[in-house]
Amino acid sequence: MASPSLVNRCRLFIAAFCLLLSGSSRAADEPKPNPENTISIDFGDPVPVQRFEHSPKFWIANVTDRSGNPQPLLVLKARGGIFLDKQPTAILKDTLEQSLKAANLLAADEASADLVLRVYVFHFGLASGSGLDFFGKVEFSTMVKNSRTGESTEVKSTGTSIANGAVRKKNLQKNVEDNIENALRDATRNFLRGAQLKEAVVAWSKGSEAQPAAAPASADAAKPPSR
Amino acid sequence: MRILALALVAAAFSLGASAAPKDETPQYKTAEAKHFTTAEGVELSPAFVDYFYAELRNELTKAKLVKEVIGEGETVEDSDALHSLVISGTITEFKKGSVVKSALIGFGAGFKSLKMDADVARRSDKQNLCVIHVHTKIDPRWNEKVMAKGAAHEMVKEMKKALAEGSKTTTADASKP
Numbered sequence: 088m089a090s091p092s093l094v095n096r097c098r099l100f101i102a103a104f105c106l107l108l109s110g111s112s113r114a115a116d117e118p119k120p121n122p123e124n125t126i127s128i129d130f131g132d133p134v135p136v137q138r139f140e141h142s143p144k145f146w147i148a149n150v151t152d153r154s155g156n157p158q159p160l161l162v163l164k165a166r167g168g169i170f171l172d173k174q175p176t177a178i179l180k181d182t183l184e185q186s187l188k189a190a191n192l193l194a195a196d197e198a199s200a201d202l203v204l205r206v207y208v209f210h211f212g213l214a215s216g217s218g219l220d221f222f223g224k225v226e227f228s229t230m231v232k233n234s235r236t237g238e239s240t241e242v243k244s245t246g247t248s249i250a251n252g253a254v255r256k257k258n259l260q261k262n263v264e265d266n267i268e269n270a271l272r273d274a275t276r277n278f279l280r281g282a283q284l285k286e287a288v289v290a291w292s293k294g295s296e297a298q299p300a301a302a303p304a305s306a307d308a309a310k311p312p313s314r
Numbered sequence: 315m316r317i318l319a320l321a322l323v324a325a326a327f328s329l330g331a332s333a334a335p336k337d338e339t340p341q342y343k344t345a346e347a348k349h350f351t352t353a354e355g356v357e358l359s360p361a362f363v364d365y366f367y368a369e370l371r372n373e374l375t376k377a378k379l380v381k382e383v384i385g386e387g388e389t390v391e392d393s394d395a396l397h398s399l400v401i402s403g404t405i406t407e408f409k410k411g412s413v414v415k416s417a418l419i420g421f422g423a424g425f426k427s428l429k430m431d432a433d434v435a436r437r438s439d440k441q442n443l444c445v446i447h448v449h450t451k452i453d454p455r456w457n458e459k460v461m462a463k464g465a466a467h468e469m470v471k472e473m474k475k476a477l478a479e480g481s482k483t484t485t486a487d488a489s490k491p
Binding site for chain 1: 364369384
Protein backbone atom coordinates (compact mmCIF):
# COMPACT_ATOMS: atom_id res chain seq x y z
CA MET A 88 0.00 0.00 0.00
CA ALA A 89 1.29 3.46 -0.94
CA SER A 90 2.12 5.90 1.81
CA PRO A 91 -0.10 9.00 2.23
CA SER A 92 2.83 11.34 1.43
CA LEU A 93 3.36 9.58 -1.92
CA VAL A 94 -0.38 9.92 -2.76
CA ASN A 95 -0.28 13.61 -1.89
CA ARG A 96 2.81 14.07 -4.04
CA CYS A 97 1.09 12.32 -6.95
CA ARG A 98 -1.98 14.52 -6.57
CA LEU A 99 0.19 17.63 -6.52
CA PHE A 100 2.04 16.48 -9.62
CA ILE A 101 -1.21 15.80 -11.53
CA ALA A 102 -2.62 19.21 -10.53
CA ALA A 103 0.57 20.97 -11.68
CA PHE A 104 0.53 19.04 -14.95
CA CYS A 105 -3.12 20.00 -15.59
CA LEU A 106 -2.33 23.67 -14.89
CA LEU A 107 0.64 23.55 -17.24
CA LEU A 108 -1.51 21.95 -19.97
CA SER A 109 -4.28 24.55 -19.69
CA GLY A 110 -1.71 27.37 -19.73
CA SER A 111 0.01 26.04 -22.84
CA SER A 112 -3.31 25.52 -24.66
CA ARG A 113 -4.33 29.11 -23.82
CA ALA A 114 -1.01 30.36 -25.18
CA ALA A 115 -1.56 28.33 -28.35
CA ASP A 116 -5.03 29.94 -28.79
CA GLU A 117 -3.53 33.43 -28.66
CA PRO A 118 -3.24 34.60 -32.28
CA LYS A 119 0.02 36.04 -33.52
CA PRO A 120 0.34 38.65 -36.29
CA ASN A 121 1.80 37.46 -39.58
CA PRO A 122 1.51 38.71 -43.20
CA GLU A 123 -1.45 36.38 -43.85
CA ASN A 124 -3.66 37.69 -41.07
CA THR A 125 -2.67 41.37 -41.22
CA ILE A 126 -4.88 43.88 -42.99
CA SER A 127 -3.98 47.33 -44.22
CA ILE A 128 -6.58 50.08 -43.94
CA ASP A 129 -6.62 51.97 -47.21
CA PHE A 130 -8.67 55.09 -46.77
CA GLY A 131 -9.09 55.82 -50.49
CA ASP A 132 -10.28 59.26 -51.62
CA PRO A 133 -10.19 62.01 -49.01
CA VAL A 134 -13.50 63.05 -47.44
CA PRO A 135 -14.82 66.40 -48.73
CA VAL A 136 -14.78 68.98 -45.96
CA GLN A 137 -17.76 71.27 -45.37
CA ARG A 138 -17.55 74.85 -46.67
CA PHE A 139 -16.56 77.50 -44.15
CA GLU A 140 -17.07 81.26 -44.64
CA HIS A 141 -13.56 81.91 -43.35
CA SER A 142 -11.34 78.88 -43.81
CA PRO A 143 -9.01 78.29 -40.88
CA LYS A 144 -5.81 76.28 -40.94
CA PHE A 145 -5.85 73.13 -38.80
CA TRP A 146 -3.00 71.26 -37.20
CA ILE A 147 -3.27 67.82 -35.62
CA ALA A 148 -1.09 68.08 -32.53
CA ASN A 149 -1.55 64.50 -31.34
CA VAL A 150 -3.84 61.49 -31.46
CA THR A 151 -4.17 59.58 -28.18
CA ASP A 152 -5.63 56.12 -27.69
CA ARG A 153 -8.22 56.19 -24.91
CA SER A 154 -9.95 52.93 -25.80
CA GLY A 155 -8.32 50.99 -22.97
CA ASN A 156 -7.77 48.13 -25.40
CA PRO A 157 -4.58 46.22 -24.42
CA GLN A 158 -4.18 44.92 -27.99
CA PRO A 159 -5.20 47.78 -30.30
CA LEU A 160 -3.82 46.00 -33.38
CA LEU A 161 -5.94 42.89 -32.83
CA VAL A 162 -9.28 43.40 -34.61
CA LEU A 163 -10.72 39.89 -34.43
CA LYS A 164 -9.52 37.13 -32.11
CA ALA A 165 -11.41 34.22 -33.66
CA ARG A 166 -10.27 32.20 -36.70
CA GLY A 167 -6.53 32.77 -36.16
CA GLY A 168 -6.98 36.49 -35.56
CA ILE A 169 -7.01 39.56 -37.78
CA PHE A 170 -4.49 42.34 -37.09
CA LEU A 171 -4.03 45.91 -38.28
CA ASP A 172 -0.69 46.83 -39.84
CA LYS A 173 -0.56 50.19 -38.05
CA GLN A 174 -1.72 51.57 -34.73
CA PRO A 175 -5.30 52.98 -34.88
CA THR A 176 -3.98 56.39 -33.77
CA ALA A 177 -1.57 56.50 -36.74
CA ILE A 178 -4.32 55.43 -39.17
CA LEU A 179 -6.71 58.09 -37.86
CA LYS A 180 -4.04 60.81 -37.98
CA ASP A 181 -3.18 59.94 -41.59
CA THR A 182 -6.85 59.93 -42.54
CA LEU A 183 -7.59 63.32 -41.02
CA GLU A 184 -4.42 64.86 -42.45
CA GLN A 185 -5.17 63.55 -45.94
CA SER A 186 -8.68 65.03 -45.94
CA LEU A 187 -7.57 68.38 -44.50
CA LYS A 188 -4.67 68.57 -46.96
CA ALA A 189 -6.96 67.85 -49.91
CA ALA A 190 -9.20 70.74 -48.82
CA ASN A 191 -6.14 72.98 -48.32
CA LEU A 192 -6.98 73.36 -44.63
CA LEU A 193 -3.83 71.79 -43.17
CA ALA A 194 -1.28 74.19 -41.68
CA ALA A 195 2.45 73.72 -42.27
CA ASP A 196 3.19 73.59 -38.54
CA GLU A 197 1.55 74.15 -35.17
CA ALA A 198 2.73 77.77 -34.91
CA SER A 199 1.00 78.80 -38.13
CA ALA A 200 -2.26 76.96 -37.35
CA ASP A 201 -5.47 78.77 -36.39
CA LEU A 202 -7.06 75.73 -34.76
CA VAL A 203 -5.06 72.95 -33.11
CA LEU A 204 -6.68 69.52 -32.87
CA ARG A 205 -6.08 67.00 -30.11
CA VAL A 206 -7.79 63.72 -30.94
CA TYR A 207 -8.77 61.02 -28.41
CA VAL A 208 -9.73 57.64 -29.87
CA PHE A 209 -12.40 55.79 -27.87
CA HIS A 210 -13.12 52.91 -30.24
CA PHE A 211 -11.49 51.64 -33.40
CA GLY A 212 -12.42 48.35 -35.03
CA LEU A 213 -15.17 45.85 -34.51
CA ALA A 214 -17.83 46.12 -31.82
CA SER A 215 -20.22 43.42 -30.61
CA GLY A 216 -22.93 42.88 -33.20
CA SER A 217 -25.74 40.47 -33.80
CA GLY A 218 -23.36 37.61 -34.57
CA LEU A 219 -24.72 37.35 -38.11
CA ASP A 220 -22.57 40.19 -39.41
CA PHE A 221 -19.67 42.50 -38.53
CA PHE A 222 -20.36 45.77 -36.76
CA GLY A 223 -17.53 48.22 -37.36
CA LYS A 224 -17.28 51.28 -35.18
CA VAL A 225 -14.87 54.21 -34.99
CA GLU A 226 -15.46 56.73 -32.25
CA PHE A 227 -13.27 59.66 -31.33
CA SER A 228 -13.48 63.00 -29.64
CA THR A 229 -11.48 66.07 -30.68
CA MET A 230 -10.52 69.09 -28.67
CA VAL A 231 -10.42 72.00 -31.10
CA LYS A 232 -8.24 74.71 -29.56
CA ASN A 233 -8.22 78.26 -30.83
CA SER A 234 -4.51 79.04 -30.89
CA ARG A 235 -5.14 82.77 -30.46
CA THR A 236 -7.55 82.80 -27.52
CA GLY A 237 -6.71 79.38 -26.07
CA GLU A 238 -10.39 78.41 -25.92
CA SER A 239 -11.22 74.74 -26.58
CA THR A 240 -14.34 73.12 -27.98
CA GLU A 241 -15.10 69.41 -27.92
CA VAL A 242 -16.24 67.75 -31.15
CA LYS A 243 -17.52 64.17 -30.97
CA SER A 244 -17.52 61.92 -34.00
CA THR A 245 -18.81 58.43 -34.62
CA GLY A 246 -18.71 56.21 -37.66
CA THR A 247 -20.48 52.88 -38.05
CA SER A 248 -20.62 50.22 -40.68
CA ILE A 249 -22.28 46.84 -40.99
CA ALA A 250 -20.82 44.18 -43.25
CA ASN A 251 -21.86 40.62 -43.98
CA GLY A 252 -20.20 37.74 -42.22
CA ALA A 253 -18.16 35.19 -44.14
CA VAL A 254 -17.16 31.54 -43.91
CA ARG A 255 -13.85 31.52 -45.80
CA LYS A 256 -10.91 33.19 -44.04
CA LYS A 257 -10.04 35.22 -47.14
CA ASN A 258 -13.57 36.64 -47.43
CA LEU A 259 -13.71 37.19 -43.68
CA GLN A 260 -10.55 39.29 -43.82
CA LYS A 261 -11.82 41.26 -46.81
CA ASN A 262 -15.19 41.96 -45.17
CA VAL A 263 -13.55 43.08 -41.92
CA GLU A 264 -11.16 45.35 -43.85
CA ASP A 265 -14.01 46.93 -45.86
CA ASN A 266 -16.06 47.30 -42.72
CA ILE A 267 -13.37 49.16 -40.80
CA GLU A 268 -12.57 51.34 -43.81
CA ASN A 269 -16.23 52.32 -44.12
CA ALA A 270 -16.56 53.03 -40.41
CA LEU A 271 -13.39 55.14 -40.49
CA ARG A 272 -14.61 57.06 -43.52
CA ASP A 273 -17.96 57.60 -41.84
CA ALA A 274 -16.35 58.89 -38.63
CA THR A 275 -14.00 61.22 -40.54
CA ARG A 276 -16.94 62.56 -42.51
CA ASN A 277 -18.92 62.98 -39.29
CA PHE A 278 -16.08 65.10 -37.91
CA LEU A 279 -15.28 67.17 -41.01
CA ARG A 280 -18.91 67.81 -41.93
CA GLY A 281 -20.27 68.06 -38.40
CA ALA A 282 -22.21 70.95 -36.95
CA GLN A 283 -19.95 70.99 -33.87
CA LEU A 284 -16.84 71.68 -35.97
CA LYS A 285 -18.74 74.39 -37.82
CA GLU A 286 -19.59 76.05 -34.49
CA ALA A 287 -15.93 75.93 -33.43
CA VAL A 288 -14.85 77.53 -36.72
CA VAL A 289 -17.59 80.19 -36.47
CA ALA A 290 -16.41 81.04 -32.93
CA TRP A 291 -12.82 81.30 -34.22
CA SER A 292 -13.82 83.52 -37.18
CA LYS A 293 -15.84 85.81 -34.87
CA GLY A 294 -12.83 86.13 -32.63
CA SER A 295 -10.50 86.88 -35.52
CA GLU A 296 -12.95 89.49 -36.90
CA ALA A 297 -13.34 91.13 -33.52
CA GLN A 298 -9.60 91.48 -32.95
CA PRO A 299 -8.74 93.70 -35.98
CA ALA A 300 -11.87 95.77 -35.21
CA ALA A 301 -10.78 96.16 -31.60
CA ALA A 302 -7.23 97.09 -32.53
CA PRO A 303 -8.04 100.47 -34.23
CA ALA A 304 -10.41 101.34 -31.38
CA SER A 305 -7.64 100.82 -28.84
CA ALA A 306 -5.25 102.79 -31.04
CA ASP A 307 -7.75 105.66 -31.07
CA ALA A 308 -8.03 105.51 -27.31
CA ALA A 309 -4.26 105.59 -26.99
CA LYS A 310 -4.06 108.76 -29.09
CA PRO A 311 -4.02 111.97 -27.15
CA PRO A 312 -7.08 114.17 -27.63
CA SER A 313 -6.70 116.55 -30.61
CA ARG A 314 -7.68 119.56 -28.62
CA MET B 315 -39.44 24.84 -85.19
CA ARG B 316 -36.38 25.06 -82.96
CA ILE B 317 -35.61 28.54 -84.19
CA LEU B 318 -39.19 29.56 -83.44
CA ALA B 319 -38.95 28.15 -79.91
CA LEU B 320 -35.63 29.95 -79.35
CA ALA B 321 -37.10 33.19 -80.64
CA LEU B 322 -40.08 32.79 -78.29
CA VAL B 323 -37.80 32.23 -75.31
CA ALA B 324 -35.68 35.27 -76.23
CA ALA B 325 -38.83 37.37 -76.64
CA ALA B 326 -40.10 36.24 -73.24
CA PHE B 327 -36.77 37.21 -71.63
CA SER B 328 -36.69 40.62 -73.31
CA LEU B 329 -40.30 41.28 -72.23
CA GLY B 330 -39.45 40.30 -68.67
CA ALA B 331 -36.44 42.59 -68.63
CA SER B 332 -38.44 45.55 -69.93
CA ALA B 333 -41.25 44.89 -67.43
CA ALA B 334 -38.83 44.91 -64.48
CA PRO B 335 -39.15 48.13 -62.46
CA LYS B 336 -36.38 50.61 -63.13
CA ASP B 337 -34.46 52.22 -60.30
CA GLU B 338 -36.41 55.27 -59.28
CA THR B 339 -34.51 58.36 -58.21
CA PRO B 340 -35.06 58.92 -54.48
CA GLN B 341 -37.49 61.67 -53.51
CA TYR B 342 -35.26 62.94 -50.70
CA LYS B 343 -31.63 64.01 -50.85
CA THR B 344 -30.39 63.25 -47.36
CA ALA B 345 -31.57 61.51 -44.21
CA GLU B 346 -30.02 61.97 -40.79
CA ALA B 347 -30.72 59.18 -38.33
CA LYS B 348 -30.26 60.12 -34.71
CA HIS B 349 -29.50 57.80 -31.80
CA PHE B 350 -32.84 56.75 -30.30
CA THR B 351 -33.50 57.65 -26.70
CA THR B 352 -34.80 55.12 -24.19
CA ALA B 353 -37.88 55.74 -22.10
CA GLU B 354 -37.71 55.43 -18.33
CA GLY B 355 -37.62 51.81 -17.20
CA VAL B 356 -36.25 50.42 -20.46
CA GLU B 357 -33.30 48.21 -19.54
CA LEU B 358 -31.21 48.27 -22.69
CA SER B 359 -27.49 48.92 -22.92
CA PRO B 360 -26.04 51.91 -24.82
CA ALA B 361 -24.40 49.30 -27.10
CA PHE B 362 -27.87 48.24 -28.24
CA VAL B 363 -28.81 51.84 -29.09
CA ASP B 364 -25.52 52.18 -31.00
CA TYR B 365 -26.14 49.00 -32.93
CA PHE B 366 -29.71 50.01 -33.75
CA TYR B 367 -28.44 53.37 -35.04
CA ALA B 368 -25.98 51.56 -37.33
CA GLU B 369 -28.64 49.11 -38.51
CA LEU B 370 -31.12 51.90 -39.22
CA ARG B 371 -28.54 53.72 -41.34
CA ASN B 372 -27.67 50.48 -43.10
CA GLU B 373 -31.32 49.75 -43.88
CA LEU B 374 -31.91 53.32 -45.08
CA THR B 375 -28.99 52.94 -47.48
CA LYS B 376 -30.25 49.57 -48.71
CA ALA B 377 -33.82 50.81 -49.22
CA LYS B 378 -32.63 53.70 -51.44
CA LEU B 379 -35.16 55.94 -49.75
CA VAL B 380 -32.72 58.85 -49.95
CA LYS B 381 -29.67 59.71 -52.04
CA GLU B 382 -27.35 59.94 -49.05
CA VAL B 383 -27.58 58.79 -45.44
CA ILE B 384 -25.61 61.17 -43.25
CA GLY B 385 -24.34 60.74 -39.71
CA GLU B 386 -25.74 62.32 -36.58
CA GLY B 387 -24.92 66.02 -36.27
CA GLU B 388 -23.70 66.51 -39.86
CA THR B 389 -24.47 69.69 -41.74
CA VAL B 390 -26.54 69.86 -44.91
CA GLU B 391 -26.40 72.51 -47.63
CA ASP B 392 -29.21 75.05 -47.22
CA SER B 393 -30.49 74.26 -50.69
CA ASP B 394 -30.86 70.56 -49.77
CA ALA B 395 -32.58 71.13 -46.42
CA LEU B 396 -36.04 71.18 -47.99
CA HIS B 397 -35.52 67.67 -49.36
CA SER B 398 -33.83 66.25 -46.29
CA LEU B 399 -35.17 64.11 -43.48
CA VAL B 400 -34.32 63.85 -39.82
CA ILE B 401 -35.28 60.59 -38.09
CA SER B 402 -35.47 60.56 -34.31
CA GLY B 403 -37.24 58.25 -31.94
CA THR B 404 -37.70 56.60 -28.58
CA ILE B 405 -37.59 52.99 -27.43
CA THR B 406 -40.75 52.92 -25.36
CA GLU B 407 -40.83 49.35 -24.08
CA PHE B 408 -38.55 46.33 -23.82
CA LYS B 409 -39.51 42.98 -22.32
CA LYS B 410 -36.74 40.43 -21.75
CA GLY B 411 -39.06 37.47 -22.30
CA SER B 412 -38.93 34.05 -20.68
CA VAL B 413 -37.27 30.94 -22.07
CA VAL B 414 -39.36 28.71 -19.78
CA LYS B 415 -42.65 30.23 -20.91
CA SER B 416 -41.57 30.05 -24.53
CA ALA B 417 -40.62 26.37 -24.21
CA LEU B 418 -43.64 25.27 -22.15
CA ILE B 419 -46.43 27.31 -23.72
CA GLY B 420 -45.13 28.22 -27.16
CA PHE B 421 -47.34 30.18 -29.61
CA GLY B 422 -45.28 33.34 -29.04
CA ALA B 423 -45.57 33.28 -25.24
CA GLY B 424 -42.44 34.51 -23.44
CA PHE B 425 -40.98 36.21 -26.51
CA LYS B 426 -38.65 39.20 -26.17
CA SER B 427 -40.57 42.30 -27.15
CA LEU B 428 -39.46 45.74 -28.25
CA LYS B 429 -41.65 48.75 -28.97
CA MET B 430 -40.37 51.96 -30.48
CA ASP B 431 -41.75 55.15 -31.96
CA ALA B 432 -39.99 57.16 -34.66
CA ASP B 433 -40.65 60.66 -35.95
CA VAL B 434 -39.67 61.57 -39.47
CA ALA B 435 -39.36 65.34 -39.91
CA ARG B 436 -38.39 67.62 -42.76
CA ARG B 437 -35.07 69.30 -42.03
CA SER B 438 -35.88 72.79 -43.29
CA ASP B 439 -39.03 73.57 -41.27
CA LYS B 440 -39.01 70.63 -38.78
CA GLN B 441 -42.45 69.63 -40.05
CA ASN B 442 -43.41 66.12 -38.98
CA LEU B 443 -43.91 64.00 -42.09
CA CYS B 444 -44.90 60.75 -40.37
CA VAL B 445 -44.87 58.90 -37.08
CA ILE B 446 -44.00 55.20 -37.08
CA HIS B 447 -44.71 52.68 -34.35
CA VAL B 448 -42.80 49.42 -34.53
CA HIS B 449 -43.35 46.36 -32.36
CA THR B 450 -40.84 43.51 -32.74
CA LYS B 451 -40.93 40.12 -31.04
CA ILE B 452 -38.25 37.42 -31.13
CA ASP B 453 -37.47 34.16 -29.41
CA PRO B 454 -35.97 34.82 -25.93
CA ARG B 455 -32.92 32.68 -26.75
CA TRP B 456 -31.88 35.02 -29.55
CA ASN B 457 -29.42 37.87 -29.15
CA GLU B 458 -31.22 41.18 -28.63
CA LYS B 459 -29.20 42.74 -31.46
CA VAL B 460 -31.04 40.44 -33.86
CA MET B 461 -34.15 42.24 -32.64
CA ALA B 462 -32.52 45.59 -33.49
CA LYS B 463 -31.89 44.30 -37.00
CA GLY B 464 -35.53 43.25 -37.42
CA ALA B 465 -36.84 46.50 -35.93
CA ALA B 466 -34.65 48.64 -38.22
CA HIS B 467 -35.76 46.68 -41.28
CA GLU B 468 -39.42 46.99 -40.33
CA MET B 469 -39.08 50.69 -39.53
CA VAL B 470 -37.54 51.57 -42.89
CA LYS B 471 -40.16 49.49 -44.72
CA GLU B 472 -42.96 51.34 -42.95
CA MET B 473 -41.22 54.68 -43.47
CA LYS B 474 -40.96 54.07 -47.20
CA LYS B 475 -44.64 53.14 -47.35
CA ALA B 476 -45.74 56.10 -45.24
CA LEU B 477 -43.69 58.64 -47.20
CA ALA B 478 -44.97 57.25 -50.50
CA GLU B 479 -48.59 57.38 -49.33
CA GLY B 480 -48.16 60.64 -47.45
CA SER B 481 -49.88 59.18 -44.37
CA LYS B 482 -49.12 60.54 -40.92
CA THR B 483 -49.08 57.47 -38.67
CA THR B 484 -48.26 53.85 -39.35
CA THR B 485 -47.93 50.86 -37.12
CA ALA B 486 -45.85 47.79 -37.85
CA ASP B 487 -45.85 44.52 -36.00
CA ALA B 488 -43.08 42.03 -36.67
CA SER B 489 -42.25 38.81 -34.92
CA LYS B 490 -39.55 36.26 -35.62
CA PRO B 491 -40.04 32.93 -33.88
